[in-house]
Amino acid sequence: MNKIKNTLKIKGYDQFKCTADKCNFTCCRGWDINVDTKTYNKWREKDNLNYILDNVRFVKSYGENKYLIKKETKGGCPFLSNEGLCNIVINHGDEYLSSTCRTFPRIENDFEDVKELTLSCSCPEVVNIISDMKDKIYIDFNESLSYIEELGCLKIRESLVNILQKEDISIENKLIISYDMLFNMLNSDDLTYEDLIELLEKYKSKNYIKEELDKYKEYENKDTIGDLKEINSLFIDIIENYRNVSIFKEYLKDIYNFTEKISIKNLFKEWNNFKDLFKKYDNLIENCIVSKVLSNCTSDDLEEMIISFEIIILEYLLIRHALFLRYCINVTKEINIQEIKDYVVIFSRIIGNNSEAVIEFLLDMFESEILEFNYISALILS
Numbered sequence: 111m112n113k114i115k116n117t118l119k120i121k122g123y124d125q126f127k128c129t130a131d132k133c134n135f136t137c138c139r140g141w142d143i144n145v146d147t148k149t150y151n152k153w154r155e156k157d158n159l160n161y162i163l164d165n166v167r168f169v170k171s172y173g174e175n176k177y178l179i180k181k182e183t184k185g186g187c188p189f190l191s192n193e194g195l196c197n198i199v200i201n202h203g204d205e206y207l208s209s210t211c212r213t214f215p216r217i218e219n220d221f222e223d224v225k226e227l228t229l230s231c232s233c234p235e236v237v238n239i240i241s242d243m244k245d246k247i248y249i250d251f252n253e254s255l256s257y258i259e260e261l262g263c264l265k266i267r268e269s270l271v272n273i274l275q276k277e278d279i280s281i282e283n284k285l286i287i288s289y290d291m292l293f294n295m296l297n298s299d300d301l302t303y304e305d306l307i308e309l310l311e312k313y314k315s316k317n318y319i320k321e322e323l324d325k326y327k328e329y330e331n332k333d334t335i336g337d338l339k340e341i342n343s344l345f346i347d348i349i350e351n352y353r354n355v356s357i358f359k360e361y362l363k364d365i366y367n368f369t370e371k372i373s374i375k376n377l378f379k380e381w382n383n384f385k386d387l388f389k390k391y392d393n394l395i396e397n398c399i400v401s402k403v404l405s406n407c408t409s410d411d412l413e414e415m416i417i418s419f420e421i422i423i424l425e426y427l428l429i430r431h432a433l434f435l436r437y438c439i440n441v442t443k444e445i446n447i448q449e450i451k452d453y454v455v456i457f458s459r460i461i462g463n464n465s466e467a468v469i470e471f472l473l474d475m476f477e478s479e480i481l482e483f484n485y486i487s488a489l490i491l492s
């Protein structure tokens with residue numbers, strides 16, 4: 111008999127409501143829509159649904175067979191009506207949607223007898239909910255549930271969240287110290303559960319964090335222009351294939367064209383002013399990062415956990431860089447909260463929800479899925 115699961119939800123979960131045809135970033139455009147095998151078979155088995163299969167393509171990715179919806183030339187789902195509604199729902203009902211379409215932006219993670227429900231920042235309504243939060247984001251926790259104590263990966267996730275939510279430490283330093291903690295685990299041979307708990311315990315102390323951070327002082331302001339150039343190259347390489355996608359064009363094309371023409375050295379004088387302005391939005395950025403950690407850093411394989419966190423760092427770097435370029439273009443020399451929210455959604459889709467392609471990119475560029483600690487630190491601290 112199936113055990114009844116306790117369900118825990120991320121703060122704001124029940125507030126989510128899809129705005130459908132009023133959404134500027136409809137989830138039916140701009141990325142691959144996966145069709146699960148169960149839904150594919152449902153469409154195949156019923157004669158009146160067979161026509162849907164004409165709009166499905168088959169791909170082999172990392173040895174797995176996958177079905178994807180064939181996109182139209184403008185990157186949209188062929189079932190999206192002119193009014194921005196889904197024709198599969200209109201004609202056949204919700205139960206014939208693929209699991210991705212039915213659940214997005216909800217994310218479910220199952221741990222023994224606990225089900226955690228979180229939300230993806232790829233949806234603008236989710237980012238609106240997070241942006242309205244005055245305090246820190248968390249998953250409702252029931253003290254009587256011991257599942258976190260029993261699973262090493264969740265103890266690691268808990269420590270990441272603790273570090274990311276510490277007061278009086280900059281976001282940049284919190285990302286570095288979190289990555290440092292993961293690397294220390296990776297470099298410890300034969301780490302037992304007890305060793306793990308001992309190591310995680312150290313990162314609860316502000317003094318220990320300060321000592322660790324002091325070790326990385328040498329990266330600070332070493333060659334900031336060089337690091338900014340490096341982020342700029344990453345930015346160009348990564349968004350090259352997305353700048354003409356209809357849903358992203360308005361947000362990416364002008365900054366892409368701008369960055370191709372300018373010299374980063376000449377923009378450098380704007381960098382510190384920009385960083386001071388960006389700091390004002392630390393609360394929103396921190397809550398988005400923590401929300402991603404809660405949803406994605408759940409693997410019991412340490413390397414997978416590190417890759418998930420590294421992808422969150424990459425998203426942060428690209429959001430910050432896109433906003434820097436937007437700030438340089440804006441004659442008013444300002445950034446506004448709507449621009450931040452838009453880029454959180456865009457890079458959650460380009461990077462976070464596209465992890466297989468990002469990993470392939472990292473392997474091509476750096477011959478490793480896990481980037482060196484010194485490299486990542488320098489980019490964060492630029």
Ligand code: SF4
Nearest residue numbers: 128129133136137233
């Ligand atoms: S992105 Fe979010 S708000 Fe927009 S259509 Fe999809 S689920 Fe609805």
